[in-house]
Amino acid sequence: MSTASLELPDYHQQTPEVVARFERIRQRPVVLKVENLKKGFGDPNHEHVVFDKVSLDVYRREFITIIGPSGCGKSTFIRIAAGLDEATGGTILLDGKSISGPGPDRGMVFQGYTLFPWRTVKQNVMFPLENQGKSASEAESEARQWLDMVGLGRFEESYPHELSGGMKQRVAIARALANNPRVLIMDEPFGALDAITRAKMQKHLIEIWRQVDVTILFITHDLDEAVYLSDRILVLGVNPGGVREFIENPVPRPRSVAQFLTPEFLAVKHRLDELIHPPEADTEEDTLPMVKLTQAGDEVE
Amino acid sequence: MATSDFLGLKKELPPSRRLVLTILSFVGPLILWAAVSYIPWLWHPLVRITDPGEVEYFSERMEVPRAEFAKQVDEMLKAKSEPPKGYRVNPVYLPAPHEVVKAFYTGFTTPPRLPNEPWLHQSLLHSIYTIFWGFVLSSIVGVPLGILCGTFRFFSRLQEPFIEYFRYLPAPAFGALCVAILGINDGPKIAIIVIGTFFQQVLVIANTVRKVDPSLIEAAQTLGSKGWNLVRRVVIPASITEIYTDMRILLGWAWTYLIVAEVVGTMSGITFFINQQARYRNFDNVFAAIAMIGIIGFTSDLLLAWIGKLIFPWKRKRGARKSSVIPISMVAKQNRLPAEEEKPEPPAGPESAPASIPAPGTAPETNA
Numbered sequence: 217m218s219t220a221s222l223e224l225p226d227y228h229q230q231t232p233e234v235v236a237r238f239e240r241i242r243q244r245p246v247v248l249k250v251e252n253l254k255k256g257f258g259d260p261n262h263e264h265v266v267f268d269k270v271s272l273d274v275y276r277r278e279f280i281t282i283i284g285p286s287g288c289g290k291s292t293f294i295r296i297a298a299g300l301d302e303a304t305g306g307t308i309l310l311d312g313k314s315i316s317g318p319g320p321d322r323g324m325v326f327q328g329y330t331l332f333p334w335r336t337v338k339q340n341v342m343f344p345l346e347n348q349g350k351s352a353s354e355a356e357s358e359a360r361q362w363l364d365m366v367g368l369g370r371f372e373e374s375y376p377h378e379l380s381g382g383m384k385q386r387v388a389i390a391r392a393l394a395n396n397p398r399v400l401i402m403d404e405p406f407g408a409l410d411a412i413t414r415a416k417m418q419k420h421l422i423e424i425w426r427q428v429d430v431t432i433l434f435i436t437h438d439l440d441e442a443v444y445l446s447d448r449i450l451v452l453g454v455n456p457g458g459v460r461e462f463i464e465n466p467v468p469r470p471r472s473v474a475q476f477l478t479p480e481f482l483a484v485k486h487r488l489d490e491l492i493h494p495p496e497a498d499t500e501e502d503t504l505p506m507v508k509l510t511q512a513g514d515e516v517e
Numbered sequence: 518m519a520t521s522d523f524l525g526l527k528k529e530l531p532p533s534r535r536l537v538l539t540i541l542s543f544v545g546p547l548i549l550w551a552a553v554s555y556i557p558w559l560w561h562p563l564v565r566i567t568d569p570g571e572v573e574y575f576s577e578r579m580e581v582p583r584a585e586f587a588k589q590v591d592e593m594l595k596a597k598s599e600p601p602k603g604y605r606v607n608p609v610y611l612p613a614p615h616e617v618v619k620a621f622y623t624g625f626t627t628p629p630r631l632p633n634e635p636w637l638h639q640s641l642l643h644s645i646y647t648i649f650w651g652f653v654l655s656s657i658v659g660v661p662l663g664i665l666c667g668t669f670r671f672f673s674r675l676q677e678p679f680i681e682y683f684r685y686l687p688a689p690a691f692g693a694l695c696v697a698i699l700g701i702n703d704g705p706k707i708a709i710i711v712i713g714t715f716f717q718q719v720l721v722i723a724n725t726v727r728k729v730d731p732s733l734i735e736a737a738q739t740l741g742s743k744g745w746n747l748v749r750r751v752v753i754p755a756s757i758t759e760i761y762t763d764m765r766i767l768l769g770w771a772w773t774y775l776i777v778a779e780v781v782g783t784m785s786g787i788t789f790f791i792n793q794q795a796r797y798r799n800f801d802n803v804f805a806a807i808a809m810i811g812i813i814g815f816t817s818d819l820l821l822a823w824i825g826k827l828i829f830p831w832k833r834k835r836g837a838r839k840s841s842v843i844p845i846s847m848v849a850k851q852n853r854l855p856a857e858e859e860k861p862e863p864p865a866g867p868e869s870a871p872a873s874i875p876a877p878g879t880a881p882e883t884n885a
Contacts, residue, residue: 299738317743319739320739326735332751333755334831335754335831343742347740377831
């Protein structure tokens, strides 16, 4: 890793402003309390444990990113938080109340957009508002506001298939936020986007989050994205599955693309890389056996 | 090197060639039929006598096999008698295209032979009436039940095994039973169509509903939808276009049960007409009537397809596919060019986007 060769500061080091900010965050009420969460498959005797003993407190308006190697159960974890899967042990409390099943207090944005193809952009955003029993005109004007916020006011009459991937995902975010959820859960929302759209969407998301009182749980496998967006980064591992580290991100806010090369940014990123790709894993199973496929007389190299 | 893809292995053919091929698909069989009908040395296994000569059992307008005719000519020539004359014809059951085309018109203008027999248009209307009620009655129960079975495992397990068994029982087998219960008029005919359609309908629609993208349902659940609301606002709209297509196919199947249904009890509708005309040996009318069934079925399907485009506007535009079922690789491809992404977007940076919206609920502090 190129970052390893640089002289990086300790990622635990925080400027006084950052320390003060985390101090203030901890003063806020706990929105999501996860206690000893466990998920396993199969019968109790031959159980395959995905993760165990996951406990964390998420404070109001925090931006939490969850990261980990494939198979660490990060998607399973937020699906449990969303109420779409069930845990095999432990509890998740939302505002002190234990969750059961999916509900409007936890909005979700999926990687696959999941917009309703039979509804226009505006009608998609109206969907949760209608569920709340709002009148059509009320839902419509509120949906317009949300669409304006994600910058898609001009496309309210379009159907989802007429939009690009980034635009679809912005509609999905507007739709999830229209419900005024306490927590916005995002499962690799920008994973299907190209690099340029993805960078724009990250910027949009920070802007939106600054406008709205919402706590965000965000899954990604992109280290830059994790450091750029979040307050704290939950690193999950495999074998045994569970929390590796819960990192307080020392990169100060407001965030900008320029910070990608600051020492503290690189330090966190380096630490994440260590946690997710431990050095010993590189030795055998990850290296493919290479057979030389050149012919005799091929001496170009 | 440009490889010409004339046969359309990888891409759709140009519209002009598509049209030509569509026409050809109809013209091909017609040419074959016309050739057999109009080229005298193609098939034409019979000889129609114009002059019986001195053959005793021949008479004018009689049709005999070619071999028989040739034998008689031979014998007459040997006996120095006058040989019979005639020309080659096809059997009566294969009328020429022009005769059938004429029958399309004359079929409607010729009054029935007996005063109590229906006209052709009455027969056709009777058939449409039977199909319509059979299909509607089947759908009134079948569609909701199919949706229920497709949505909830409970109803699927409760209903589908029996329906799966029942659909193997051929509908015509119930003919006698239906007559015994429902009399000899339209009742048993409609019942046969219902039996033939209903069980397939439930299974096909349940299957279609089961294929609804589960992530759409999950998304709706996280947006506060559940129970009946979820079925009405997500499951049904998500599958309605596919259900509509299923219904079009099922309506085609209902037509195949029509002929069976119409011989149950007192024969009626187009089947009665066809049978009656065959009995009178008016095979041009028989052909015309059969062709008419095809035309009615085909045009009603085209009409339904057109109506489908009207009532499902999200399917109308090009590339209309459920966004969520597009494989991720395709999505990535669609977004590959940043220029494409740029174009349709309004200026949505921090300057235009936020600011206008006050945050719902006041935060203890901003995240700046």
